[in-house]
Amino acid sequence: MSFVEQAPVLIVILPLLSAFLVNMVGLINRRYCLPFAILGIFGSFTASVITLIRIMEHGVIHYRLGGWPPPFGIEYVIDHFNGLVLVTVSFVSLLAVIFSKESIKQELPEKIPQFYTLFVLLVTGLLGMTVTGDAFNLYVLLEISALTGYALIAMGDNKALVASFNYVILGTIGASFYLLGVGHLYIMTGSLNMANLLTILPDLYSLNVIFIALLLILVGTWIKMAFFPMHGWLPNAYTYAPSAAGCLVAPLVTKVSVYIMIRIMLSVFSPLYVYSVVGLSDTIVWMAVIAILSGSILALAQTDFKKMLTYLIVAEVGYMVGGAWLASSSGLTGAILHIVNDALMTLCLFIFAGIVIYKRGGQQLQDLAGLYKKMPITMAAFTVGALSMIGVPPTAGFFSKWYLILGAIDAGKYHFMAALLVSSLVNAILFFRVIEIAYFEPKVDHHGGDSHKVAIDEAPLSMLVPLIIVALSLIVIGLYSGDIVTNIIQHSVPAGL
């Protein structure tokens, strides 16, 4: 066996195997769970990086599971696009699992083995959805990531249970829509392999049923990614989830759903079909504009810091859906780059929220007061994340927004550009409000002592290190985004756009 050759499947199998090991060593001693979880995810990250490098050198990789040729067996297909998403997903999961160490000890000390098993299985599900070239295999992994997501969120308090129940109902409806869409395609073509579908479908483009299959799949992925107005489940679920679970679920689940939408658009249906034959672009870009504006306005109304972040996710989903449907190459580039950037930015902000909850026991905006003096390093990293959310150069957030705006201009969709600018403005207001509270208002001292002698009280190292790494990566990706676009993303944007 050669590790490099088998790397595509190891991306998924290593975390899967480690999930069961985590669960079994948990029966012996809870302290062994974390190392096995880290090991599994780290292995997956290594395999993803190796795979991406191989793709950049040799092009698209195909891997036949069970040795069966497609369309009879299941096939993994990794091109530049999902290679990049795989690295992002495994990188974010790795940082999230390291962060979870102290947080989970405080929040869920009794259920550590269950937590880490579900955690690693969720990572498996997300990676499996990203790597596959088979529309039904994607659904099976969608089930895994959904089930584990529901359970991880429900492990919070009673509010989390109710939020998770709403998520179960809506998530199941979303998954059913996706399955129904794939079922329609199967009835009409007899195939489940994406590449195979891409070659069979053009003859059937004139039929209503193909359009309806596309609609069903789109609505399914939209519910899963909380695209406004199908976002109802997201804010509460992500707000009340245990911090460690939130750090994994919030950055990745919506982003992988966006990936699935783009993958289905480009690799099952063709760019020709989704952009030209079907006249949906205008409508969906308008929906994205409404999503961005509503998410931003709802975020303004929140006093709960974490809930504010969840509404920002709703707005960011609008960015990516709109970018993907602009039907311009810069728009699609921006959407793909934003999948990476938004995953990292959200991780940065959710780790920060997790640290605040760990240290202060609350997640309201006033719980942040005086943090700049108490935790200077944490706040520095948070500031990078916040600047990136606003879109200040040289942080990563600026560049994806730049491409999205270019795409909007190319496509002549100025309302989308306006929405992006308004949303940046709202983000600026939101985060400067947060920074103001954390910087200028000292925490009320009940003993009446002077506030000059504030001892530095930083978060534990296992929380601080992932936060610093993700903040640095936001700057590094910002500086190198030109290279990422020309060397990786350009290859996955169809030429004709």
Add this chain to the structure above:
Amino acid sequence: MIWQLDLSILTLIVICAFATIMVKDLLSAAIIFGAYSFLMCLLWTEMGAVDVAFTEASVGAGVSTVLFIAAVHQTTRRVGFRKSGRGLSKAVGLVAALLTGLVLVIAEKDFPGFANPFTPASLHVSPYYITQTLHDTNVPNMVTSVLADYRGFDTMFETAVIFTAGLAVIAILRRYKKDDRCDLPDPHVISAGYPDTIIRFVARQLVPFIQLFALYVVAHGHHSPGGGFQGGVILGASFILLAISYDSRMIIGRMSEKWNILLGNIGVLIYAGIGFLCLLLGANFLDYSILSKVLPATDKIMARSHGMLGIETGVAIAVMAIVVSIYINIVSCGKYDKDE
């Protein structure tokens, strides 16, 4: 294909679906839902999908009904809908459902005819499976070979889904603190007040036969409908039968929580492990043919058959343990062991 039969079954299914939603008594809803599953099972059989029908009967009509009843027993029989402020969301839901229905009806116009042998679904990949299964894998039941070999990777994750479900139930319901007691008098006894000698005797006599049948279903899955999922569910159901006719402590004494978790893990690990072994031996993941290197007197084709038997066994072990674990967690309010 008898259309009169199809039509009457389908009508009953729709009636059952509405009744499940409308009925106010949750216990009745669970029973009607079980009837719905049995009708589905009839429909699958009538259409020739016997393997699917078998799964529907054992999982849909069998175990999930029992789990629903256990959950109702531990909570309440009455629906507690809030009456006020729901008008708008109900209207939105109704419009969305009608719209979806309309779209599906429009799509249906382009479908090939029902039971038409010349549909894409029966002409594209199916002929390959039908003609090549025996030649490729030496397994006469092509449903098993598609499930466990051609698309075995999906099935591995389906098993992982079952495992995840069991784990999710533990993660949400299980309570470890001693003071965090369930307020029901004795949650372990679902048939409280009826220590019926006849029921206990009959259940005890039946269990060995049920288990023997389950093993047959697992082992004979290559040649006839059945396999790991169905066999595992039947095995689990035999334990649940004992738990209902006596009380769940009787099962906990034989299958402790640790054992259940361990068996669940081992079951899925057998599946993933066989796949990984193929990879270590130099083939792709789950390519059983390479197992001929380690199995005595086995050629590449027979190795696929043996590989499938191996993973089916793993599936059965995992499913059995998880079904029992879910049942005990629900019925004991997450307390599980008696001496805690």
